[in-house]
Amino acid sequence: MASTLPQEAPEIRAKLLNWFANNARVLPWRTGRTLYSIVVTEFMLQQTQVSTALPYYDNWMRLWPDFASLASATEEAVLKAWEGLGYYNRARHLHQLAKEIAALPAPPQTAEAWQLFKGIGAYTAAAIASQAFHEPVAVVDGNVIRILTRLTADETTFKDNAQAVKALTPLAQSLVDQVQPGVFNEALMELGATLCTRRKPHCLFCPLHQWCISGRRGDAESFPDFLRKEIHEISLNRIVVIRDGELLLHRTPRKSRRLANLSELPRAEELAIDLPDSAILFRKKRSITNSRITETVYRIPPSPAIMERAKANTDLFWIGIDQIDAIALSGPHRKWVRQILKELRKAG
Numbered sequence: 001m002a003s004t005l006p007q008e009a010p011e012i013r014a015k016l017l018n019w020f021a022n023n024a025r026v027l028p029w030r031t032g033r034t035l036y037s038i039v040v041t042e043f044m045l046q047q048t049q050v051s052t053a054l055p056y057y058d059n060w061m062r063l064w065p066d067f068a069s070l071a072s073a074t075e076e077a078v079l080k081a082w083e084g085l086g087y088y089n090r091a092r093h094l095h096q097l098a099k100e101i102a103a104l105p106a107p108p109q110t111a112e113a114w115q116l117f118k119g120i121g122a123y124t125a126a127a128i129a130s131q132a133f134h135e136p137v138a139v140v141d142g143n144v145i146r147i148l149t150r151l152t153a154d155e156t157t158f159k160d161n162a163q164a165v166k167a168l169t170p171l172a173q174s175l176v177d178q179v180q181p182g183v184f185n186e187a188l189m190e191l192g193a194t195l196c197t198r199r200k201p202h203c204l205f206c207p208l209h210q211w212c213i214s215g216r217r218g219d220a221e222s223f224p225d226f227l228r229k230e231i232h233e234i235s236l237n238r239i240v241v242i243r244d245g246e247l248l249l250h251r252t253p254r255k256s257r258r259l260a261n262l263s264e265l266p267r268a269e270e271l272a273i274d275l276p277d278s279a280i281l282f283r284k285k286r287s288i289t290n291s292r293i294t295e296t297v298y299r300i301p302p303s304p305a306i307m308e309r310a311k312a313n314t315d316l317f318w319i320g321i322d323q324i325d326a327i328a329l330s331g332p333h334r335k336w337v338r339q340i341l342k343e344l345r346k347a348g
Helices: 006-023 035-044 050-063 067-071 075-082 089-103 122-133 142-152 161-175 181-194 213-217 304-312 321-326 331-347
Strands: 232-240 246-251 280-288 291-299 316-320
Touching: 006 161, 006 181, 035 050, 035 089, 035 122, 050 075, 067 089, 075 089, 122 161, 122 181, 142 161, 142 181, 142 213, 232 246, 246 321, 280 331, 291 331, 316 321, 321 331
Parallel strands: 232 291
Antiparallel strands: 246 316, 280 291
């Protein structure tokens, strides 16, 4: 059945494009579209839901409306504007990309050329080239994988996303519209985001229902099939130390792979202190890819020993509580610090 889809591609394209024309969500990046707005959108939507990205996009475009203005921004300002979106290397790569594009006589127009920039993979390159330059190249990500495996009832157990992308790209490429490739790709993504969802897909309302094997069978939710990843449990202890209106923070070194130049509450091992249960403020849990992280936050008084250890660690620094909003904190820690300071003000 999978092999017949390319033969039915003209009907599939027409049906999907008509559905998109009448059902596309109203999103800020879909009006007054430019190459720059497409690039910013694609970077922001990597591993981030549309609802989360919306306020960030509006603020970003107010701060830096084009490649040249973003190229002239400081990394600190860029990270601050990205604060809370996570996966901060996206912001660094976007910043560096702006500098490189601003220095070129003209931007590249093919997906192959866009992949030469750091931080741009096959999916993002295809999205940019198809939307901005109408190159008929398919985008393949989680949404597209889900749609294609359900259409064909593909029972392959994929080791990971990369394997699924490699296996399904030829089929995706055979379907992409040659005249409106960018609109078609966006329509496919919209279908995955709104109807062909991971859980409880709305099969009866899907414009591709007549071609979808799993949708007609009623087992669409079974596809795609991935090997289960091992979950890693991680426990961290964080410390809150306040002295004379200042909070102790840890700045991640620039050379670090993750969170470079971002600040967080220091870990207990950085101060080598005992942590009595009575000092616990709260415990938070979060997940990053296949890691489940439990972080326990303690309030510790600024003893002479802590002051000495903080002074000896060049990654630790004190900042005035009234200056907290001026620096870039990782998203969870921003929320925690605000919560802590709010409780302290209530306590007088």
